[in-house]
Every structure is written in structure tokens, then in C-alpha cells.
Amino acid sequence: MKTVLVIGGGVTGLKASHELAEMGYNVSLVEKQDYLGGQVAKHKYYKLAPDMRLVSEVLDPVIKNVESNSNIKVHKHSTITALSGNAPEFKVKIKNSKGESEETFGAIVVATGFEHFDPTVKQEYGYSRFKDVVTNAEVEELLNPNGPTKGELKRPSDGKIPKKVAIFQCVGSRDKQVGNPYCCRVGCVVSTKQAIEIKEKYPDTEVYVYYMDMRMFGRGWEELYGKAMEEYEVIFTRGRGAEVTLKNQQLSLRAEETIMDRPIQHSVDMIILAAGQAPGDGTIEAAKILGIKQNEYGYLAPKDDFLSPNESSKAGIFIAGADKGPLDVENCIVEGAAVAAKVASSLK
Amino acid sequence: MSEEVKNPITEKIESTKGGHFYKEIMKDFRIKESLHGCLNCGTCVANCPAAAFYDYSPREVCQMMIEGDEETIEEYMKSKIWNCAQCFSCKYRCPKENSAADIVMTMREIAVREGLAAEALAGYTRIAKLVLTRGNQLAPDMLSPDAFPDWGPRMIELSSKKMEMREELFKGFPGMNVVDRAWAAEDFTIYEMQRIWEESGALEKVGTVFPFLVDIVQDDMEDKKEEMEAKIEAKKAKLAAAGK
Ligand SMILES: Cc1cc2nc3c(=O)[nH]c(=O)nc-3n(C[C@H](O)[C@H](O)[C@H](O)COP(=O)(O)OP(=O)(O)OC[C@H]3O[C@@H](n4cnc5c(N)ncnc54)[C@H](O)[C@@H]3O)c2cc1C
Numbered sequence: 001m002k003t004v005l006v007i008g009g010g011v012t013g014l015k016a017s018h019e020l021a022e023m024g025y026n027v028s029l030v031e032k033q034d035y036l037g038g039q040v041a042k043h044k045y046y047k048l049a050p051d052m053r054l055v056s057e058v059l060d061p062v063i064k065n066v067e068s069n070s071n072i073k074v075h076k077h078s079t080i081t082a083l084s085g086n087a088p089e090f091k092v093k094i095k096n097s098k099g100e101s102e103e104t105f106g107a108i109v110v111a112t113g114f115e116h117f118d119p120t121v122k123q124e125y126g127y128s129r130f131k132d133v134v135t136n137a138e139v140e141e142l143l144n145p146n147g148p149t150k151g152e153l154k155r156p157s158d159g160k161i162p163k164k165v166a167i168f169q170c171v172g173s174r175d176k177q178v179g180n181p182y183c184c185r186v187g188c189v190v191s192t193k194q195a196i197e198i199k200e201k202y203p204d205t206e207v208y209v210y211y212m213d214m215r216m217f218g219r220g221w222e223e224l225y226g227k228a229m230e231e232y233e234v235i236f237t238r239g240r241g242a243e244v245t246l247k248n249q250q251l252s253l254r255a256e257e258t259i260m261d262r263p264i265q266h267s268v269d270m271i272i273l274a275a276g277q278a279p280g281d282g283t284i285e286a287a288k289i290l291g292i293k294q295n296e297y298g299y300l301a302p303k304d305d306f307l308s309p310n311e312s313s314k315a316g317i318f319i320a321g322a323d324k325g326p327l328d329v330e331n332c333i334v335e336g337a338a339v340a341a342k343v344a345s346s347l348k
Numbered sequence: 349m350s351e352e353v354k355n356p357i358t359e360k361i362e363s364t365k366g367g368h369f370y371k372e373i374m375k376d377f378r379i380k381e382s383l384h385g386c387l388n389c390g391t392c393v394a395n396c397p398a399a400a401f402y403d404y405s406p407r408e409v410c411q412m413m414i415e416g417d418e419e420t421i422e423e424y425m426k427s428k429i430w431n432c433a434q435c436f437s438c439k440y441r442c443p444k445e446n447s448a449a450d451i452v453m454t455m456r457e458i459a460v461r462e463g464l465a466a467e468a469l470a471g472y473t474r475i476a477k478l479v480l481t482r483g484n485q486l487a488p489d490m491l492s493p494d495a496f497p498d499w500g501p502r503m504i505e506l507s508s509k510k511m512e513m514r515e516e517l518f519k520g521f522p523g524m525n526v527v528d529r530a531w532a533a534e535d536f537t538i539y540e541m542q543r544i545w546e547e548s549g550a551l552e553k554v555g556t557v558f559p560f561l562v563d564i565v566q567d568d569m570e571d572k573k574e575e576m577e578a579k580i581e582a583k584k585a586k587l588a589a590a591g592k
Pocket residue numbers: 007008009010011012013030031032033036037038039040045047048049050078079080111112113114115116136137140186190193275276280281282283285286320321322323327328329330331332
């Protein structure tokens with residue numbers, strides 16, 4: 001059976017769909033939003049680390065490859081509601097605003113991605129209590145010329161450009177208090193990217209990054225970190241942001257400068273929370289309907305992390321991208337291609 | 349001939365982990381729940397009221413217990429751990445769910461038992477005496493404006509009319525109309541309390557830090573003994589009659 005269902009139209013699902021279509025498969029791509037591009041499109045990311053390339057240079061071709069390919073049928077605003085049958089003859093119900101229909105597929109690819117961690121739970125940071133405490137995803141939109149502020153970093157309380165910005169790393173990650181002991185894997189490079197973007201636009205604004213470790217393991221990431229320090233004078237302070245209060249209408253943060261061995265208070269105009277990644281509702285929902293295994297945090301579990309990284313616990317159902325755990329765009333694209341190859345070899 | 353140059357870098361000598369105090373602390377059931385490695389992130393320190401005012405750091409407490417150096421542990425048991433306010437903020441913020449608060453609590457108990465606490469606690473003699481002989485130690489009189497400058501100017505105004513305020517607030521509660529203690533406990537209540545301390549072994553423990561306080565309490569009890577024991581017997585008889 002030469003038909004494949006791909007669930008999720010983020011970079012991973014887009015890449016997988018395109019590769020499969022190129023190999024001659026008929027692909028149905030099901031995306032629950034009315035746009036393609038996943039989190040990258042949803043939060044209007046503007047530039048991509050580490051090369052500071054415009055998102056449009058990467059995302060537009062990936063979307064165009066899908067939309068212009070006659071082997072791919074894109075179902076926007078659609079979800080799956082039921083699965084029956086087994087590989088290589090799955091019957092899947094696809095639902096959209098017009099109704100429900102059943103289609104038959106030889107294989108299924110799940111690329112349902114992640115959700116941003118909601119920092120409201122970390123009450124001590126004051127997110128949703130103090131207007132000028134924002135998430136890194138919100139900052140992506142603020143820095144985009146096509147975003148709500150036309151690319152100006154206007155702080156939400158009064159629309160002024162902040163003179164002092166603090167960025168808190170590891171919000172909702174590496175934190176047993178919220179049940180997420182794992183690392184978000186992109187927070188460090190994303191904050192470094194955002195710090196540079198802010199300094200590029202507003203050289204007089206001071207940017208402080210409060211961190212435990214700068215985890216710069218990706219291609220070109222460490223170099224970007226060096227650039228942030230050397231060329232842009234971003235200040236990296238080793239200590240985790242601990243608490244935010246409002247004093248005389250100004251945000252005040254507490255942390256320990258662990259290298260200097262001293263607790264500090266620091267008044268700033270805006271605080272950006274590098275909120276981590278969490279498995280989204282869409283991923284959890286898909287796992288339930290398809291009956292595939294999740295790991296202890298809710299991410300999709302490969303059959304074998306080393307030997308079959310793109311196979312789910314069920315034959316004929318494949319997994320890829322950020323729904324397996326935090327991942328950056330570059331590696332999501334690699335995952336999309338890898339899963340396509342695995343599907344092709346299983347269907348031949 | 350050139351003289352031998354001394355290497356100025358501290359050499360990390362053979363670990364002294366596994367010493368007596370270390371073992372005693374690690375043996376306590378609370379430690380297992382209180383130390384799970386440490387990210388050195390400083391969240392505990394940033395939230396710690398003691399770290400804000402003293403040379404004290406809950407992060408150091410955790411790191412010290414991980415390293416387990418006997419000399420450092422002994423040093424801490426004698427001095428630094430007594431700065432902790434036991435507010436438990438560190439425990440509820442630590443991303444590794446450590447609790448410097450529980451570690452300190454454990455270390456304090458062991459320090460008392462092992463006779464390491466006397467010097468650090470010397471300043472608390474008066475408070476200990478008040479608790480042991482009166483049943484409470486905090487008194488409105490202690491809250492003088494100069495002792496708590498951070499309470500602000502209104503404290504000066506308020507502290508000048510403590511007695512009037514207490515009389516007004518606690519009408520009908522005679523034991524509360526005092527300012528040299530929080531409330532005036534009855535002799536019988538104090539006697540009962542002292543007996544509990546004696547029989548539970550708490551008094552003996554206090555004696556390891558404040559030996560003379562044991563005599564004071566025992567003299568205090570002796571003076572009232574006949575009268576109070578009679579009262580206790582009467583109370584027992586009354587309870588028995590009521591079938592309880
Ligand atoms: C603030 C921020 C900035 C970032 N910046 C960078 C950067 O500069 N460089 C970089 O390399 N990476 C960056 N990343 C990482 C990047 O966002 C991810 O790598 C990428 O979005 C993951 O792609 P994906 O396709 O796996 O998942 P997603 O983008 O989450 O896409 C999943 C798609 O599936 C859909 N879906 C979910 N469930 C269902 C369902 N049940 N049915 C149908 N559809 C469903 C969703 O609507 C979504 O469209 C950043 C991340 C954050 C948090």
C-alpha cells in the first residue's frame with residue numbers, strides 16, 4: 001500500500017511528507033491548525049540560531065515543497081479521531097469542520113511536536129502577575145518585523161523599550177519541583193540568539209543571562225555564545241533566577257552569583273523566561289488514539305532509542321521530531337528525512 | 349643553591365569522607381530525602397533569609413555534605429549552621445528537591461548530642477532559661493524599637509503603649525496582661541511542662557549545652573513538688589471518676 005498518513009505539519013512533518021512524496025508515496029498530511037509550520041509559525045520566530053538566518057529562508061521552501069507536490073494532500077484544521085486495523089492496512093478517521101471521513105494507509109508518521117512549558121506554575125517568577133515578565137516564545141513574536149510590535153521590543157506594561165533585560169534560563173526544565181528534570185536542549189541557544197538580536201537593535205540596552213550551564217552542543221552554538229560575550233557584551237551570570245518581585249513599579253529579581261558566592265537583587269525593566277519544552281496535548285492525544293507508548297514525561301517512546309529511533313511501540317507507526325523530546329529545527333529536519341527512509345523501507 | 353619553591357596551589361588531599369560526624373549525619377533518616385546531588389544553582393541561597401544577613405549558605409551546606417570533609421563538617425556544626433532560620437524556603441525552591449533546612453536540623457541535633465553546640469548557643473542562655481522556667485520566651489518587652497530597626501517607625505509609637513494595648517486586646521484573659529512574657533502560664537502548667545521535659549529526656553539534652561539550667565529547673569520543681577504532685581493526683585482521681 002503506497003499511502004502514508006503524516007500527523008503534524010511542523011518542520012518535521014513537512015520534511016517527512018516531502019521526502020515520502022518524492023519517493024512516490026501518496027501522503028495525507030493532517031494538521032490541526034489552519035496553517036503549516038508548527039511552533040515556528042505559531043510564534044512567528046524571526047531568525048534561527050546559530051546562523052541568524054531568517055526563518056522564512058528555511059520554512060518557506062519546506063512549506064512550498066509540500067504545497068506544490070501533487071502526491072501530498074494537505075488537511076488543515078483536521079485531526080484524527082480513531083484508528084483500526086494493523087500495518088500495512090490502517091483505517092484512520094480524519095475529522096475537520098465539514099465532517100469525518102475514513103481513509104486507509106500503509107503506514108503512519110507521528111510528528112506532533114511540543115508545547116512551550118507554561119511558566120505560570122512557577123509562581124515565584126510572577127509570570128501572568130507582572131506584565132513585563134514574558135516568555136521566550138513571546139519575545140520571538142516581539143522581535144519579528146511582521147509581529148504585533150513591528151519588531152520593536154516594546155515591553156507590555158507601557159510600550160517602552162527596556163534599558164535592562166534579564167533572561168532566566170531553564171524555566172520549567174532541569175527542575176524536579178515541576179516534574180521536568182530533563183534539559184530543554186534549545187533554551188540556551190535561543191536565549192543567546194535573542195540576547196544578540198536585542199543588542200543588535202538596542203546597543204544601549206543591557207542584557208543579563210542568568211544560567212546554570214550554557215549548553216551549546218549544536219553546530220555553531222558555542223561560537224554564537226562567544227560572539228554574544230565578545231561582540232555584543234551580553235552579561236552571563238552563573239546563578240539560576242530564583243524570584244521576581246515588583247518594587248516601586250520596577251521588577252526586581254533575586255539570584256545567587258554563585259562564582260562570587262553572594263546573593264543579589266537586581267532591578268530590571270523586563271524579564272524573559274527561557275521556558276522549556278513539554279509534550280503538547282496534541283502529542284498525548286495522538287498517542288492515545290494510536291495506542292503507542294509514551295515515556296515518563298509524556299513524549300513518544302521509540303521502540304529502541306539506539307537501534308530503532310523512529311519506530312514507535314507499534315508496527316507500522318513511526319515517530320519523529322520534537323514529540324520524542326526537545327529538539328532544534330535543524331535536527332527536526334534530519335528526523336523528518338530519517339523517518340521517511342524508515343517508512344519507505346518498511347513498505348517496499 | 350636555589351631554595352625549594354612552595355607550590356601556592358591548595359592540593360586536594362586525600363578525602364576525609366566517612367568520618368564520625370559525617371556518618372552520624374548520613375545515618376539519619378531525613379538525609380536520604382534531603383540530598384540528591386546539587387546543581388550549584390544558588391536558588392536556595394537567593395531565597396535564604398540567613399544568607400542575606402550572615403556568612404552562611406545553604407548551597408555550601410549541601411556541597412559540604414556531598415564532599416563529606418570531616419573537618420569542614422565539624423566547623424559548620426560548631427558555628428555556621430546556627431545561622432539558619434529554619435524557614436524551609438530552600439526546600440520548596442530547590443530544583444533537585446534538596447533540603448538544606450532538614451540537613452541543618454539534623455546537624456544541630458547531632459551537634460548538641462556530641463557537645464559541639466555550647467559556644468554557638470551561649471547567646472541563647474537567657475531564652476532557654478525563660479522557656480524552661482516560664483513556658484515561653486518571647487515577650488512584648490523584647491520587641492523594642494532598637495532591637496528591630498527593620499520594623500519601622502511605627503514600632504516606636506506602638507512600643508510605648510504595650511500594656512494599654514494588651515489590656516484592651518485581651519480583656520477577660522488575665523494571663524495575657526503582662527509585657528515581660530508572652531503570657532503568664534499558671535504554676536501548675538509550668539510544673540507539668542517541666543515534668544514532661546524531665547521524663548522525655550529533653551532536660552538532659554539541654555544539660556549538654558547549658559548544664560547549670562538543669563539545676564535551676566530541678567530546684568524550681570523541687571520547691572513546688574509537694575503541692576503540685578498533690579494536684580496531679582487529684583486530677584488523676586477526677587479523670588478516673590469520670591471514667592476516662
Ligand atoms: C522560543 C523558541 C525558539 C526557538 N528557536 C529556534 C532556533 O532559533 N533554532 C532552532 O534550531 N530551533 C529553535 N527552536 C526549536 C524549534 O521550535 C523546534 O525544533 C521545532 O519547532 C520542532 O518541530 P516539530 O515539527 O517537531 O514540532 P512542532 O513545531 O511542534 O509542530 C508540530 C505540529 O503538529 C501539529 N499537531 C500536534 N498534535 C496534532 C494532532 N493530534 N493532530 C494534528 N496535528 C497536530 C501542531 O499543531 C504543529 O503544527 C526554538 C524553540 C523555542 C521554544
